[in-house]
Structures are given as structure tokens and as C-alpha cells.
Amino acid sequence: MSALSDNSSRSRDPGTSMTECAVEVGLTISATAELGTVRRFREQLDAARALRTLDDGVRQNLLLAMSEIATNVVRHAEPTATTLTLSLTREGTSWLLDLFDDGGSFAGFQERIENLPDILVRDELASSGRGLALIAHFFPDFEYTPASPTTGNQNRFRLRIPAIEKDEKSIIAIVDDDAAVRHILEAYLSDSYLVRGYSDATAAIREIAENAVDLVISDISMPGMDGLALRRQLSLQADTDVLPFVFLTASEDLALQSEAAMLGIDDYIVKPVDRQKLRGIVQRVLNRSSKLHARIGNRLDERITASLKPSLPEVIGEYRAVARSRTAGAGGGDFVFHRRSTQGHTVILGDIMGHGEQA
Numbered sequence: 001m002s003a004l005s006d007n008s009s010r011s012r013d014p015g016t017s018m019t020e021c022a023v024e025v026g027l028t029i030s031a032t033a034e035l036g037t038v039r040r041f042r043e044q045l046d047a048a049r050a051l052r053t054l055d056d057g058v059r060q061n062l063l064l065a066m067s068e069i070a071t072n073v074v075r076h077a078e079p080t081a082t083t084l085t086l087s088l089t090r091e092g093t094s095w096l097l098d099l100f101d102d103g104g105s106f107a108g109f110q111e112r113i114e115n116l117p118d119i120l121v122r123d124e125l126a127s128s129g130r131g132l133a134l135i136a137h138f139f140p141d142f143e144y145t146p147a148s149p150t151t152g153n154q155n156r157f158r159l160r161i162p163a164i165e166k167d168e169k170s171i172i173a174i175v176d177d178d179a180a181v182r183h184i185l186e187a188y189l190s191d192s193y194l195v196r197g198y199s200d201a202t203a204a205i206r207e208i209a210e211n212a213v214d215l216v217i218s219d220i221s222m223p224g225m226d227g228l229a230l231r232r233q234l235s236l237q238a239d240t241d242v243l244p245f246v247f248l249t250a251s252e253d254l255a256l257q258s259e260a261a262m263l264g265i266d267d268y269i270v271k272p273v274d275r276q277k278l279r280g281i282v283q284r285v286l287n288r289s290s291k292l293h294a295r296i297g298n299r300l301d302e303r304i305t306a307s308l309k310p311s312l313p314e315v316i317g318e319y320r321a322v323a324r325s326r327t328a329g330a331g332g333g334d335f336v337f338h339r340r341s342t343q344g345h346t347v348i349l350g351d352i353m354g355h356g357e358q359a
Contacts, residue, residue: 027044027045027048027050027086027087027088028085028086028087028088029041029044029085029086030083030084030085030086031083031084032082032083032084033073033074033077033080033081033082033083033084033101033102033103034074035071035074035075037070037074037084038067038070038071038074038084041066041067041070041084041086042063042066042067044086045062045063045066045086045088045097046059046063048088050088050090050095051088051095054095054161054163058161061138061139062097062159062161064134064138065134065135065138065139065142065159066086066097066099066159068134068135069099069135069157070084070086070099073099073101073103073155076106077101077103077104077106078103078104079103079104080103080104081101081102081103081104082102082103083101083102084099084100084101085098085099085100085101085154086098086099086100087099087100090163093162093163094160094161094162094163095160095161095162095163096158096159096160096161097158097159097160097161098156098157098158098159099156099157100151100152100154100155100156101154101155102147102153102154102155103155105146105147105155106144106146106155135159139159139160139161141160142157142158142159142160143156143157143158143160144156144157144158145158169192169193169194170193170194170214170215170286171193171194171195171196171212171213171214171215172189172193172194172195172196172213172214172215172216172217172282173196173197173198173204173207173208173213173215173216173217173218174186174195174196174197174198174217174218175197175198175200175201175204175216175217175218175219175222175227175230176197176198176199176218176219176222176248177199177200177219177222177223178219179199181219181248181271181273182197182199183197184273185217185273185278188273188275188278188279189278189279189282192279193282196211196213200222200223200224200225201218201222201224201225201226201227201229201230201233202224202225204216204218204230205230205233205234208234208240208243209237209239209240212239213243214244214286214289215243215244215245215246215282215285215286215289216230216234216243216244216245216246217246217247217248217269217282218230218231218245218246218247218248219247219248219249220247220248220249221249221250227247227248228259228263231245231247231263231264231265232263235263235264242292244266244285244286244288244289245263245264245265245266246265246266246267246268246269246281246282246285247265247267247268247269248268248269248271248273249268249269249270249271250270250271252270266285266288266289267281267284267285269281309325310323310325310335310336311323311338312336312338312347313338313340316338316345316347317344317345323336334349334350335348335349335350336348336349336350337350
């Protein structure tokens with residue numbers, strides 16, 4: 001298998017073995033229709049530079065849908081498909097992911113999609129029905145075109161994904177009733193961060209609840225809800241209780257600073273604000289928060305992995321049992337659970353769909 005290159009504007013016709021070619025800023029891969037190919041397609045698609053700027057959740061949904069479609073083609077196409085071709089191209093403000101196959105067309109596919117609730121309650125279609133439901137949920141406008149001259153006499157599944165790129169800049173909320181101070185802080189920070197300004201704490205709380213931020217910089221003394229009350233309110237919400245927080249103050253009152261410190265803030269800045277000191281504090285607080293989240297995430301991954309580690313007795317009823325496993329990435333993978341009761345033994349085999357935090 002040759003390595004995939006997706007940074008060229010050249011195009012080549014895919015062959016029958018795993019080949020590569022870049023189409024505009026996307027990719028095209030063609031290979032024999034088998035389950036091993038589905039796994040390789042997923043790995044190649046996940047590694048494609050063209051998708052690295054997409055939101056992580058969107059990318060994972062795309063990988064999941066592609067795997068489900070390709071697996072169904074390999075297992076259920078009649079006549080059996082011999083070749084699968086995966087194509088990713090950019091069309092305007094959207095990505096198009098096409099999966100072509102040369103097997104038999106799925107009869108009445110559109111009707112199956114339109115009647116998903118009926119499919120899900122019919123045992124003989126339960127497995128594929130769940131897959132269709134996932135695809136329809138994540139990509140409601142996906143298309144299936146049976147083999148025709150317009151599709152190169154191959155069946156085509158098409159997923160359309162808005163090319164909404166994730167912004168790598170951290171988002172900072174500045175809360176101060178003084179417009180001049182807000183504008184100065186924004187000027188100091190806007191070249192490296194996305195800055196949102198709020199003139200009062202109530203508006204900031206409402207907006208932060210709907211659009212998450214990475215750091216709050218708030219004046220302490222403000223009319224109505226002051227900065228101390230803002231911090232207390234945010235600490236009561238599950239989504240913002242550990243949100244990094246820095247106070248602004250024109251006062252060097254030690255009692256006030258002590259009260260602020262008791263609220264678990266990360267730092268405070270005395271006005272007038274020095275640009276270099278401000279940027280240093282912001283960078284330090286964000287770096288510390290990022291490391292803390294990574295540490296917590298790693299510990300969670302370790303606990304989840306340990307909980308999914310198979311544990312089977314050597315004998316289950318009249319059968320000898322053995323299990324072999326390897327650690328998957330963060331999330332994802334398969335699991336096996338065994339429970340013994342007065343009625344007998346229960347062995348559950350399961351598959352975690354998706355990878356990373358979503359899984």
C-alpha cells in the first residue's frame with residue numbers, strides 16, 4: 001500500500017489496489033472491497049490534512065458515517081462489490097465525501113431512509129437500521145445515487161459537510177463598564193486571541209452560557225452585578241465552574257484582593273494595565289488551564305480503558321473461554337462484559353462507535 005499524499009492538485013484514475021491521488025484539496029483512494037479496506041479508508045481519511053481544520057466532532061461523525069456505509073456495502077451488496085473508491089473534494093463552502101462501489105444497487109434505499117422508524121422496529125433490519133439512523137441524524141441531506149452513466153456506472157453515497165473550520169485562537173471575554181478600558185484591552189490582545197467585550201456582568205453570563213470562552217477578564221467594581229458576584233455565579237454552573245478568571249481592579253485594597261483570591265481566581269491585574277504584563281498573565285493562565293484539562297482527560301482515558309478491559313472466567317458453563325485484547329486509542333474500540341447470576345451466565349459483546357471524547 002502506498003502512502004497517501006493530499007497536498008497536490010493533480011488527479012489520477014484510481015486502480016484496483018490501494019492507490020492515491022489528490023483532487024483539488026481533497027483526496028481519492030481506491031481499493032478492493034473488503035473489511036480491511038474500510039479500516040484503511042478510515043485511517044487515511046482521518047490523516048488527511050484537508051480535514052484537520054474541521055471541528056473535531058464533525059470530523060468524527062464523518063469518519064463514523066463513512067465506516068458504516070462502506071461496511072454495509074462490503075457485507076450486503078448483491079452482487080458483491082469488488083472495488084470501493086473514496087473521494088473527498090471541496091465544492092464552494094462545503095466538503096463532499098463520495099463513496100463509490102461497483103456492487104449491486106440497494107433497491108428502495110430512499111424509501112428505507114424515509115421510513116427509518118419502521119426499519120428500527122423490524123428485527124431483520126435492526127443492525128443496518130441503526131447505522132442508517134446515525135447517518136441520517138448527522139447528515140440529513142446525504143444522497144444515494146444508484147449506478148448510472150453520471151456516476152461512472154457505480155453506486156454513489158454522498159455526504160455533504162459545511163466547511164466550517166475550527167478557530168485555533170483562544171476566546172477571551174472582557175467584562176468592564178468602562179468602554180475605554182475594554183477597547184484598550186482588546187487592542188492589546190486581539191492579534192493573538194478572539195476578544196468579546198461586555199459592558200455588564202449580566203449580559204456576559206447570558207452570552208457565555210450560549211457561547212463558551214476560554215478566559216474571563218473582569219473588572220471588580222461595576223454597577224449592578226460586580227465582578228465578585230460574576231465569579232460566584234459562574235462557579236455555580238457546571239460548564240463554567242473551573243473557567244479561568246482574572247480580575248481587573250483600580251484598587252490596591254488588600255481586603256478586596258483577599259476576597260477575590262478566596263473565589264479561586266487565577267490572577268488579578270491592577271489598573272492602569274501594562275500591555276506586556278497583561279499578555280504574560282493571559283498566556284500563563286491559558287497554558288495552565290490547557291495542561292490541567294489534558295491531565296484530567298488522560299486520567300479519564302486511563303479509567304475508561306481499565307473499565308473496558310475484558311475479564312472472563314476460564315470456564316463459562318460448558319465452554320472454555322479466553323479473551324485477548326489490546327488498548328485502543330482514547331475512547332472507541334470493543335468491549336466484553338461477563339456477569340454470573342442464579343439464572344446462568346451473561347456475556348455482552350459491544351462496540352463503541354466513534355473515537356476520542358465523542359466516544
